[in-house]
Amino acid sequence: MSGQAERSPWTTLGALCFGFFMLLADMTIVAVANPAIMAELHTGVSTVVWVTSAYLLAYAVPLLVTGRLGDQFGPKVIYLVGLVVFTLASLGCGLSSSITMLIVARAVQGIGAALMTPQTMAVITRIFPADKRGAAMGAWGSVAGVASLIGPIIGGVLVDGLGWKWIFLVNVPIGVLAFVLAVIYVPNLPTHRHRFDLPSVALSVGGMFLLAFGIQQGNTDDWSARIWLCVGAGVVLLAAFLAVQARDSGEPLVPLSLFRDRNFALSTLAMTAMGVATTAMMLPGYFYLESVRGMKPTAAATVWIVMAFLTALLSPVVGKLVDHVHPRVVPTVGFAGFAVGIAWFGLVLKPETPLWQLLLPLVCMGAANACVWSPLAAIATYGLPMHQAGVGAGVYNTARQVGLVLGSAGAGALLSARSAFNAALSQSMVLPSAVLIIGIAACLLLGHRTPAPSPAAPAQETADALG
Known part of the structure; x- marks a missing residue:
C-alpha cells in the first residue's frame, strides 16, 4: 500500500473516529451502571451522580483552551496526549475501590476527552477540501450522534455480564489501538504559533x-x-x-471575529439547543423505561437502538447531500423532525402503551438526528480560516457540551418539581421540544456558504500533510 493511500483523508478520519467514539460513549455509558456502583461502593444517589457530572464538567470546562492548543502544538500531538490521559484514567476508574477515587478518575477522563475532541473536528476541517467536507462531517457526525445513544447499550451488556468496572476497563485496549492508529494514519499538520x-x-x-x-x-x-x-x-x-x-x-483566546461569520454563529447556537434537547429527552426516557415499564438496564438501552441505527445509516448520506443544497435546508428539516419526534414520544409515555408505538417516534428522531449533527458541523467550519480551525472547533464543541449540561439539569428540575411521576415524565418532554424551536430559527437564518480566505491554502496544506 502506498504512503498516499495510507495517508488518505478518509483513513485519517477513520483513525480519529475510532478514539472519538470511545470518549463520547463514556458520556452516557455510566447511566445504566449507577445502581451497581452505588451497591458496591456503598454510596447514595446524590454522590453517585457525580460519577457522570465530574466527567461532563471536566470535559466542558477546558474546551476553549484545548482547541487553541491544537493550533499551537499540532492537533495530532494534542489528540495523542488526550488519548493517553483518557486511557490511563479509564484504568484508574476500573481499579477504583472508593467512590471518591472513581469520581476523581472520571474527572481526569474528562480532561483527556477535552484534549481530544476539538482536534478531530480541526483535522477534518484542514485535510478535506470544502466540497468534500460535508461528507466527512457526515461520518464524524454519525459517530457523535450514535456514540451517545449506544453508550448505555454497551454499558448494560457489560454491567450485566462482567460488572460495572468493565465499562471502564474495556477502554484500555481500545485506547491502545486508537493510539496506534492515530500515530500511523493521522498526519502532522502545520502549526500556528499563538499567544496564551x-x-x-x-x-x-x-x-x-x-x-x-x-x-x-x-x-x-x-x-x-x-x-x-x-x-x-x-x-x-x-x-x-x-x-x-x-x-x-x-x-x-476566543476571537470574537469568529461570530462575524454568520453561519458559524448560528450553527453554534443551534448546536447548543441540540445538546439541551438530547439530554433533556434521554433522562426522562430512561426513567420511564426502567421505573415505569420495569425494564432491566440492558433491555431499556436496546429500545434506543433503532434511533442510533438510523442516525448511523443516514448520516453519511446526509453529509453528501449537504454539500449540494442551501445550508439552511437539511438542518432545518432535522430540527423540525426532532421536535416532532420528541413531542410524539412525550404523548405516548404511558404505562399501557405498546412497545411498537414507542418505536415510531424514535424512528422519526433517528432520521432527524442525522440531519443535524454533521450538517451543522460542516456549515460551522466552512468559512473559518485554517489557522482558526482549532479555536473554532473548541468554541463549537464547548457550546455542545454546555447544552448537554443545561439539558440534564433542566430535565432533572422538571422531574423533581412534579408529584405524579409518570405524568412528569411525559410533561418533561415539553422542554426539549421548546428548545428545538431556537435551533429551527437559527437554521432558517443560515446564509450561503462563504469560503474561507485564501482558498488555495487548505489544498496546499492537505497535499503537504498527506503526501
Whole structure:
C-alpha cells in the first residue's frame, strides 16, 4: 500500500473516529451502571451522580483552551496526549475501590476527552477540501450522534455480564489501538504559533466551572443560595472574559471575529439547543423505561437502538447531500423532525402503551438526528480560516457540551418539581421540544456558504500533510 493511500483523508478520519467514539460513549455509558456502583461502593444517589457530572464538567470546562492548543502544538500531538490521559484514567476508574477515587478518575477522563475532541473536528476541517467536507462531517457526525445513544447499550451488556468496572476497563485496549492508529494514519499538520493570555484562560476556566458546577449541583442542593451564588459568579466571570476578549486587539483566546461569520454563529447556537434537547429527552426516557415499564438496564438501552441505527445509516448520506443544497435546508428539516419526534414520544409515555408505538417516534428522531449533527458541523467550519480551525472547533464543541449540561439539569428540575411521576415524565418532554424551536430559527437564518480566505491554502496544506 502506498504512503498516499495510507495517508488518505478518509483513513485519517477513520483513525480519529475510532478514539472519538470511545470518549463520547463514556458520556452516557455510566447511566445504566449507577445502581451497581452505588451497591458496591456503598454510596447514595446524590454522590453517585457525580460519577457522570465530574466527567461532563471536566470535559466542558477546558474546551476553549484545548482547541487553541491544537493550533499551537499540532492537533495530532494534542489528540495523542488526550488519548493517553483518557486511557490511563479509564484504568484508574476500573481499579477504583472508593467512590471518591472513581469520581476523581472520571474527572481526569474528562480532561483527556477535552484534549481530544476539538482536534478531530480541526483535522477534518484542514485535510478535506470544502466540497468534500460535508461528507466527512457526515461520518464524524454519525459517530457523535450514535456514540451517545449506544453508550448505555454497551454499558448494560457489560454491567450485566462482567460488572460495572468493565465499562471502564474495556477502554484500555481500545485506547491502545486508537493510539496506534492515530500515530500511523493521522498526519502532522502545520502549526500556528499563538499567544496564551493566562488571565483570560483563568477567567474562562473559572467561569465555565462555576456555571457548570452550579447547574449540575442545583437539584441536589435544592437550588439553595449557595448554588445561585455559584451560577451568578460563573456568569460574571464569563462576562468579564468576553469583555477582555473584545478589547484584545492582539490574539484573544476566543476571537470574537469568529461570530462575524454568520453561519458559524448560528450553527453554534443551534448546536447548543441540540445538546439541551438530547439530554433533556434521554433522562426522562430512561426513567420511564426502567421505573415505569420495569425494564432491566440492558433491555431499556436496546429500545434506543433503532434511533442510533438510523442516525448511523443516514448520516453519511446526509453529509453528501449537504454539500449540494442551501445550508439552511437539511438542518432545518432535522430540527423540525426532532421536535416532532420528541413531542410524539412525550404523548405516548404511558404505562399501557405498546412497545411498537414507542418505536415510531424514535424512528422519526433517528432520521432527524442525522440531519443535524454533521450538517451543522460542516456549515460551522466552512468559512473559518485554517489557522482558526482549532479555536473554532473548541468554541463549537464547548457550546455542545454546555447544552448537554443545561439539558440534564433542566430535565432533572422538571422531574423533581412534579408529584405524579409518570405524568412528569411525559410533561418533561415539553422542554426539549421548546428548545428545538431556537435551533429551527437559527437554521432558517443560515446564509450561503462563504469560503474561507485564501482558498488555495487548505489544498496546499492537505497535499503537504498527506503526501
